[in-house]
Amino acid sequence: MYSDYEIISILSKEQNMRRAAEKLFLTQPALSLRLQNIEKDWGTQLFIRSQKGLMPTPSGEIVIEFSEEVLAKQEQAREKVQLLSSKVHGTLKIACASIVGQNWLPTVLKKYVSHYPEAKISLHTGWSSEIVRSLVDGEAQIGIVRGQTEWKGKKIHLFKDTLYLVDQEMTTLEDIKKSNKPFIQFKSDSSYYQEIQQWWQKNFSMTPKQQIVVDQIETCKQMALNGLGYAILPSITLSDYDQIHKIPLNHEDPAFELTRDTWLIGYDAAFELPQVQSFVKMATTETEQELR
Numbered sequence: 431m432y433s434d435y436e437i438i439s440i441l442s443k444e445q446n447m448r449r450a451a452e453k454l455f456l457t458q459p460a461l462s463l464r465l466q467n468i469e470k471d472w473g474t475q476l477f478i479r480s481q482k483g484l485m486p487t488p489s490g491e492i493v494i495e496f497s498e499e500v501l502a503k504q505e506q507a508r509e510k511v512q513l514l515s516s517k518v519h520g521t522l523k524i525a526c527a528s529i530v531g532q533n534w535l536p537t538v539l540k541k542y543v544s545h546y547p548e549a550k551i552s553l554h555t556g557w558s559s560e561i562v563r564s565l566v567d568g569e570a571q572i573g574i575v576r577g578q579t580e581w582k583g584k585k586i587h588l589f590k591d592t593l594y595l596v597d598q599e600m601t602t603l604e605d606i607k608k609s610n611k612p613f614i615q616f617k618s619d620s621s622y623y624q625e626i627q628q629w630w631q632k633n634f635s636m637t638p639k640q641q642i643v644v645d646q647i648e649t650c651k652q653m654a655l656n657g658l659g660y661a662i663l664p665s666i667t668l669s670d671y672d673q674i675h676k677i678p679l680n681h682e683d684p685a686f687e688l689t690r691d692t693w694l695i696g697y698d699a700a701f702e703l704p705q706v707q708s709f710v711k712m713a714t715t716e717t718e719q720e721l722r
Contacts, residue, residue: 535553
């Protein structure tokens with residue numbers, strides 16, 4: 431049963447009765463009735479319905495702000511109570527780099543919810559720069575980021591990715607110089623793009639003859655798998671079943687190698703929470719097992 435504060439919060443975020451009802455697992459008539467009762471308790475109208483959706487009234491804006499403050503304090507109180515209990519419950523709030531959220535995290539979370547069924551999961555994915563912002567804004571307790579992310583709080587190394595040049599035909603890096611195929615790249619945060627550019631400049635005197643830039647790493651992978659060009663992809667996205675040549679981007683000089691680190695970051699206070707401690711232990715154990 432959702433509280434009045436939770437209903438007001440969700441209505442303000444969704445700005446749409448249908449979407450809010452779906453998120454609350456209520457029918458629209460049931461949600462409308464709850465809203466009517468809430469507005470009756472406050473003695474004023476909180477939302478105006480229009481073709482564009484729900485719009486808060488001036489009174490509604492005040493009540494929305496109050497509701498968010500109540501919910502935030504309620505969550506803080508629950509976390510403090512959890513510190514006094516050995517049982518793992520409450521909400522584990524994770525902000526995770528998309529590539530890790532798609533390929534590595536699901537296995538860890540499956541084990542986590544199996545071991546701690548009373549714990550809840552709140553997951554946000556995005557670029558590493560967005561993950562850091564989520565921690566700073568208090569939207570997440572811990573973050574999983576890629577690359578050399580600047581962070582002054584606690585930072586735990588999870589694993590290192592080997593990056594490969596993948597193509598259906600080429601088998602060596604030297605083949606790039608003779609190929610007219612396009613270099614397929616995916617949009618990412620600036621550090622990843624810069625590392626690719628620096629590696630290319632150290633290894634080749636020319637720029638790629640053709641380039642294609644796509645929005646998602648999975649699109650990039652599928653285009654390479656279908657022979658539309660070559661790409662540089664981290665090992666986390668590749669499997670033994672992919673029918674493609676995987677050329678390591680290594681070199682006699684380690685400075686010329688191209689790898690990608692994954693880190694678990696957060697503020698010290700967050701790592702004291704039982705649900706966070708349990709996740710960190712499980713995540714690091716999973717990584718150690720994979721490396722054996």
